[in-house]
Amino acid sequence: MRTLARRLPFPVLAILAVVLGSTSAIPAPAVAEEEERKQNPYKGDPDDILVGKGLFRYYCAGCHGMEGGGGFRGPDLVRGQLTHVVDDHDMLDVVRNGIQGTQMPAQTLPDSNLWRMIAFITDLRSKARPQALSGDWEAGREIFSGKGFCSGCHMVRGEGGRFGPDLTGIGNTRPWESFREAMREPSAQFKNVLQADGRMAGGYESVRMVTAAGEQITGVVRNEDTYTIQVLDRQENYHSYRKSQLREVTHLDHSLMPAYSESALSDQDLRDLLIFLTRPAAE
Amino acid sequence: MKRSWFVPAMCLSLIFPGLTGLSRAGEVTSERLVRALEEPQNWLTYRGDYSGRNYRPLKQIHKDNVTDLRVDWVFQTGVGAAAKFQTVPLVVDGMMYITAPYNNGYALDARTGRRLWRYQRSLPDQSLCCGPINRGFALLRDKLFMATLDSHLVALDTKTGNVLWDVQRADYRMGYSSTGAPLIVKDKVIIGTGGGEYGVRCFVDAYDPDTGKRLWRFWTIPAAGEPGSESWLGDSWKTGGSPTWMTGTYDPELDLLYWCTGNPAPDLNGETRLGDNLYSASVVALDPDTGKMKWYFQFTPHDVHDWDANEVPVLLDLEMDGKPRKLLVQSNRNGFYYVLDRETGEFLHANPVARVTWASGIDSKGRPQVLPNTDPTPEGNRQCPGMGGGSNWMAPSYNPDAGLLYVVVREECTNYFSSEQELEPGHFWLGSFPQVKPDEDTWGVVKALVPTTGEVKWEFKFHTPTWAGTLSTAGGLVFVGDMEGYLTALDAHTGKSLWRFQTGSPITTHPITYMLDGRQIVAVAAGSNLFTFSLAP
Numbered sequence: 001m002r003t004l005a006r007r008l009p010f011p012v013l014a015i016l017a018v019v020l021g022s023t024s025a026i027p028a029p030a031v032a033e034e035e036e037r038k039q040n041p042y043k044g045d046p047d048d049i050l051v052g053k054g055l056f057r058y059y060c061a062g063c064h065g066m067e068g069g070g071g072f073r074g075p076d077l078v079r080g081q082l083t084h085v086v087d088d089h090d091m092l093d094v095v096r097n098g099i100q101g102t103q104m105p106a107q108t109l110p111d112s113n114l115w116r117m118i119a120f121i122t123d124l125r126s127k128a129r130p131q132a133l134s135g136d137w138e139a140g141r142e143i144f145s146g147k148g149f150c151s152g153c154h155m156v157r158g159e160g161g162r163f164g165p166d167l168t169g170i171g172n173t174r175p176w177e178s179f180r181e182a183m184r185e186p187s188a189q190f191k192n193v194l195q196a197d198g199r200m201a202g203g204y205e206s207v208r209m210v211t212a213a214g215e216q217i218t219g220v221v222r223n224e225d226t227y228t229i230q231v232l233d234r235q236e237n238y239h240s241y242r243k244s245q246l247r248e249v250t251h252l253d254h255s256l257m258p259a260y261s262e263s264a265l266s267d268q269d270l271r272d273l274l275i276f277l278t279r280p281a282a283e
Numbered sequence: 284m285k286r287s288w289f290v291p292a293m294c295l296s297l298i299f300p301g302l303t304g305l306s307r308a309g310e311v312t313s314e315r316l317v318r319a320l321e322e323p324q325n326w327l328t329y330r331g332d333y334s335g336r337n338y339r340p341l342k343q344i345h346k347d348n349v350t351d352l353r354v355d356w357v358f359q360t361g362v363g364a365a366a367k368f369q370t371v372p373l374v375v376d377g378m379m380y381i382t383a384p385y386n387n388g389y390a391l392d393a394r395t396g397r398r399l400w401r402y403q404r405s406l407p408d409q410s411l412c413c414g415p416i417n418r419g420f421a422l423l424r425d426k427l428f429m430a431t432l433d434s435h436l437v438a439l440d441t442k443t444g445n446v447l448w449d450v451q452r453a454d455y456r457m458g459y460s461s462t463g464a465p466l467i468v469k470d471k472v473i474i475g476t477g478g479g480e481y482g483v484r485c486f487v488d489a490y491d492p493d494t495g496k497r498l499w500r501f502w503t504i505p506a507a508g509e510p511g512s513e514s515w516l517g518d519s520w521k522t523g524g525s526p527t528w529m530t531g532t533y534d535p536e537l538d539l540l541y542w543c544t545g546n547p548a549p550d551l552n553g554e555t556r557l558g559d560n561l562y563s564a565s566v567v568a569l570d571p572d573t574g575k576m577k578w579y580f581q582f583t584p585h586d587v588h589d590w591d592a593n594e595v596p597v598l599l600d601l602e603m604d605g606k607p608r609k610l611l612v613q614s615n616r617n618g619f620y621y622v623l624d625r626e627t628g629e630f631l632h633a634n635p636v637a638r639v640t641w642a643s644g645i646d647s648k649g650r651p652q653v654l655p656n657t658d659p660t661p662e663g664n665r666q667c668p669g670m671g672g673g674s675n676w677m678a679p680s681y682n683p684d685a686g687l688l689y690v691v692v693r694e695e696c697t698n699y700f701s702s703e704q705e706l707e708p709g710h711f712w713l714g715s716f717p718q719v720k721p722d723e724d725t726w727g728v729v730k731a732l733v734p735t736t737g738e739v740k741w742e743f744k745f746h747t748p749t750w751a752g753t754l755s756t757a758g759g760l761v762f763v764g765d766m767e768g769y770l771t772a773l774d775a776h777t778g779k780s781l782w783r784f785q786t787g788s789p790i791t792t793h794p795i796t797y798m799l800d801g802r803q804i805v806a807v808a809a810g811s812n813l814f815t816f817s818l819a820p
Contacts, residue, residue: 047707051707051710051711054702054711054713055711057700058711058713108363108366108414108415110408111408112408113710113711224746225746225747225765225767225768225769226744226745226746226747226765226767226769226771227769227780227783
């Protein structure tokens with residue numbers, strides 16, 4: 001039977017950074033002990049994995065990719081380190097309740113089918129090779145606040161700008177290939193940054209507005225509906241308008257993030273940067 | 284407010300109980316349901332009356348004072364806001380009855396929004412098909428009827444919420460599940476079923492309201508040897524879906540019940556079920572006494588895009604080509620708007636109401652002229668409308684003063700993929716998966732159509748494709764919700780937005796209106812809350 005309590009957001013793990021995998025850099029999580037850790041009853045069953053694959057493609061692939069390898073919006077579930085999950089029990093909680101403070105929504109499916117999706121993900125993870133990445137954490141930090149100009153727009157672990165998305169922990173969830181493409185061609189992935197309703201996710205979609213007085217404002221859309229729009233500009237100021245007050249609202253088809261060429265940042269620079277984004281300190 | 288015949292009738296029935304049959308004074312009878320439009324103070328069925336027109340001849344709230352509309356009260360169910368709150372309240376003589384996700388039910392004092400009782404169902408874990416939603420009760424005399432996610436039908440006592448009877452309709456473990464509001468016709472409880480994604484064979488049932496005994500069952504897929512069975516390859520009819528998850532409509536004069544059917548299964552892979560797949564994606568006209576089919580019309584033969592035809596068919600009496608006609612109209616999930624003769628099922632007209640890429644048009648018999656290479660493929664095939672459809676369960680409404688039908692359209696396209704998938708009883712069986720095209724703009728629209736021609740008189744565009752339906756009133760207004768949480772009032776004649784209220788959560792159902800103590804009320808469910816509005820006193 002379903003109880004209301006079981007559908008409430010899972011409060012503990014959602015705010016703990018829990019790292020799965022061999023390169024655990026964060027201490028083991030403090031987990032509520034009162035609830036028995038659930039095991040996936042369908043783990044390893046080929047038939048259930050197949051059903052789980054179909055469910056995954058229907059419910060999850062829009063963000064996490066057809067093979068779970070991640071889009072720019074949804075983390076790589078196969079090779080990435082999952083920040084809210086250490087075992088099957090956590091995975092069930094995440095899928096069932098979503099992750100507060102992120103775009104990961106709750107799925108209102110019966111547990112039996114959630115377990116089958118998880119069996120599919122677990123199967124993929126067991127077959128994946130760990131992501132081997134070599135780089136220099138200190139060099140990455142310097143690039144982030146130095147020649148990469150990243151910290152002007154992005155925050156990592158509490159430091160940096162607020163115009164772009166917070167990148168704390170993002171290195172764990174983005175495979176190298178995806179990260180590299182995001183740096184070289186940010187606008188290419190930009191088109192895949194979708195909300196569940198099919199629009200660009202808040203914080204990515206860029207817009208140019210012209211007010212009735214002729215003032216031009218360019219920034220990222222924090223919210224938009226039929227009647228109003230709220231935009232954060234490059235100087236980190238919020239602008240809220242009724243659309244009827246605006247002469248023009250143009251949604252830009254490119255990201256406001258600059259593209260980094262090989263001459264601006266080499267592949268090794270990017271590896272260093274990704275190492276910096278992956279770990280809180282040099283090892 | 285126009286005082287109706289109802290209050291004097293109530294007094295008369297106290298003196299002469301025989302005047303209203305066996306029911307107690309004030310109880311809702313089948314006869315009252317036939318004349319539901321004569322009781323604009325109440326909202327007695329899912330779509331307000333048998334014709335499904337979602338219209339009320341109330342005009343206390345009108346174009347010039349709608350800006351004075353403000354919240355009366357809010358009832359918070361506290362039930363999973365992640366699940367869509369799609370209930371349509373029933374309102375009768377100061378009482379309001381609503382359902383909420385996970386088969387919760389409530390009686391509220393309509394004046395204050397205070398709860399009088401609650402019904403809560405224990406659900407098995409496996410019962411939930413496509414979201415734990417419920418669209419509302421049906422009401423007859425002293426009983427409320429709810430169809431459940433675990434495929435039961437429950438009768439509750441209106442005064443207490445006590446369970447009067449509870450019957451199993453089908454095995455939920457096979458994938459049968461119900462979300463729709465039942466319809467009371469001639470003292471029978473008529474109810475369909477979901478399950479189109481599970482490889483089951485679906486049906487429409489009628490039950491005795493007093494005992495819960497099943498009176499008839501109409502299978503939406505003919506069995507082997509029956510007429511129409513030749514439209515299914517081999518044994519595919521046994522697992523062909525054709526669900527009936529929305530509520531039907533009824534014409535008391537013709538004594539015909541109209542119920543619509545959904546997709547054949549598996550949804551996006553038609554190779555295993557070659558043929559037209561009758562009576563999927565169709566409307567069937569049934570005799571409410573026997574469940575026998577009088578006629579059918581199939582909108583999408585051999586559907587492979589999950590374009591259910593479950594949208595509630597609207598019954599209108601209008602002049603067409605100089606002749607008065609009894610019409611059935613539907614804005615279909617396949618992107619076309621249809622006009623049929625509801626006496627015979629004769630096809631009269633169709634035109635696209637959303638972007639359509641899969642057919643060049645509809646021929647003179649009503650059959651779509653399907654374009655080549657529009658089926659789902661293993662590599663993905665972009666087609667419009669998207670899997671959510673051109674229209675879907677979002678209620679249309681008809682305003683006789685403006686002569687316009689308001690339909691809600693989703694403008695989006697989908698990458699349709701196909702893949703082989705073995706059926707496993709009780710499990711999702713799409714035979715494929717869809718993906719909203721990521722690099723295309725999507726939006727929602729309310730379109731005001733001339734019902735006989737499909738001509739668009741005005742459009743109102745939403746930022747996001749919406750799942751909310753419409754309500755129209757004699758005050759010259761169309762009320763409609765959206766995914767960003769606004770309840771909006773549009774001018775019924777021009778589509779101009781006149782008033783809006785931010786509810787704080789997506790609206791995925793249609794508003795209703797009724798009278799209480801001489802004041803017109805508008806009510807709508809949003810998030811996990813039920814809002815009521817009236818003019819500032």
